[in-house]
Amino acid sequence: MSFNLSYTKTDLDLTQTLNRPKKWYYVALTLLGLGVAWGAGSWLHQILTGIGVAGKNNPVGWYLYITTFVFWVGIAHSGTLISAILFLFRVKWRAAVYRSAEAVTVFGLATAGLFPLLHMGRVWVFYWTLPYPQMGGLFPNFRSPLVWDVFAITTYLTVSSIFFLTGMVPDVAIVRDKAKGWRKKLYGFLAQGWQGTDQQWKHYTQAYVFLAALATPLVISVHSIVSWDFAMSIVPGWHTTIFAPYFVAGAIHSGLAMVILILIPMRNAFRLHEYITDHHLESLAKFLLFTSTVVGFAYVIELFIAWYSHNPWEQAIFLYRAFGDYWWAFWSLFLCNLAIPQLFWFKRLRRSTLALVLVSIAVTIGMFFERLVIITTSLAHEYIPFMWGLPDLTFTEAGIVVGSFSWFFFLFLIFAKTLPVVSMWEVKEQLDPPISGGERVGGRR
């Protein structure tokens, strides 16, 4: 944060993001709306016709839907990492970026949460996944990782939404106090009567610490549970113990890339250079470099274990990944997730906005390919050669994937213009408070 900020200026700068949007905003919103409509139409077509239109067939019954699901759950993770774990560690640069990162979490989960519904054959009985006694008092099978998944995702969405909204309350109160007319009523409702009394702050700060502490283990556990959807089976290439940490590292890797991709255009559009500085982006870039080495380590270990285990099926599947039908995706994930982020060893590239955007795009693509390779190749080449086969990409399936991306950015655009994108009270907390007699302009503490 720059040194010539004060409480007054912070509030003025950061509530300006809510002013009447420019034309490009509506253009982008319309385009994304069309994408969402395409996805919704595809889904409707699938519901009316049957799951067959999504190209689901033996042997690859899990294809782009699950790939996209894992991708979005992964995207969600870095938000909680930045907002909760860095909060507990009192990392200062978190304050300016965490609100957007948390929005990425909530909207990422709101997108991922659609996918269990999207690949249901009979979506109108979705409630069978919930724990209630079905015929004769039969509950869901709690030994199944798919049931854990339902619990983990629901819990993650609930806890991160609570955390997101709780962090927002004092800021919405600021907006309420500056607004007029119907906006005052709307933000007054959202602020729920927040006045910033010492009693409220006392309970608030303690609740916030505990919410952060409760959200922290979720960063580790949710994607571990997603990985167990695969690792608990006996499919070669999935049945490994490394999967949980491997998926968690990958999740944070892709999430950080998405946060960078969101922050940079937002900073330019809202002119937030004083709040989201190059220092913040550089910290994120360092983090991305770290996770890329962790992910790369996991890739290499997987290959090593396939060789070291003397397990012919494991070896066969890794040879197939490297030199089979999906060789291009396999090698591009090494390139995108491991090699390209190594550029961030250079300070000049860490501080270059263009380099940050390009590397983040590469990582996002690479992480999508990683899930595609893991899920598709293992199913396409299981134990019996008689069962080998490749999936077909259908128009419906592609429409839903495009729709999910549109949906995510659509939600984010709406958020950016209706709620404060940078946490005002936490930025102000890091400034010197106004003091009587002369020096009213604070600086970094």
Add this chain to the structure above:
Amino acid sequence: MRKYKGPNILAVFSAQDLLLKGIHELKRSGYENFLVYSPVPHHDIEHALHRPRSPVRVFTLIGGLTGFLTGWALTIGSAMHYPLIVGGKPIISIPPFGVLAYILTILFGALATMMGFLLNARLPQLRLTPNYDERLSSDHYGIQVFGDEESLKKWARVLKKTGAIDVRKFAPTHRHSVNVVTSHVLLFFVGVFVSTITLASCTNDNGEIGNYRYRTDMHEQPSFKKQEDPRPPVKGTVPVSGYELPIKDSLTAVRLVNPVRLSSRNADTAKVLYETYCLPCHGLGAKGDGPVAAKFQTPPDLTLPRYRRAPDGYLYYVMRHGHLIMPPYYEGVKSRERWLIVQHLRTLQRLQ
């Protein structure tokens, strides 16, 4: 005197050090019935106020523990209620159930923390304190002192002296002291709770509330009740083993010719068929001395001359449609098998 309620004054400060001075003045004289407004939480303010710690942590603890126990109760309880071995795992599988207990600990803990915050901070309240100043959320501070007319006058003077830029007085009428919205929200949740309990107590094991069936589980199928027959096949359905032409009566039947010739290859089959379906009543040698017949009703001795003279078609007809108390073997025994049994019967008669 109730805390933080009733007539009050609000002193607005533009700087934190002046606010702290004001707090010290109040604290020094031991006056506790006041609130401090600040745009951000600050350690200096906390230290100056020296108020008791927030009880939200207790909510978190209780919520977390409740979630932990709920996780085990839900998984173990449901597994015990419907013991079904899945994937060769024990009925009570501790490691996978632990995952659920862990998740629910976090879920319940977070919800309870939220609850604890809302209850303790008296939120949500859809109406602000009437004396609230809109600068307080941004860059100003405030001290709101509650009390009687006399002490309010005194504190207004003191706070003005310490540097408050503005001191405002407010005496709430009855209308202000009741928070209508909060009570409505509470009433709503109580209503939801009561109606959920009522609905839950009306449901039964078949997924019905009264006559309304809310569940569409797999057993919701056109086969009506558990004890009923399966659905009959569509009219005109022909079995894969071929279709038997109807026989009008025994007079038509006697003209039928046995299409099966006994050979060394099918003699054993015929014997097995007879001993499976006929022996229990008719006995090993068809003399009517089977083990069931001994306790039930004795059938006639089939080796008697009048049965030797009976045509093959007649015996076939009796097997197919039954006779007196002998049940029909139309569905259990196929046409060819019946002809085989007739041949075996002839063998037994010849052996006599």
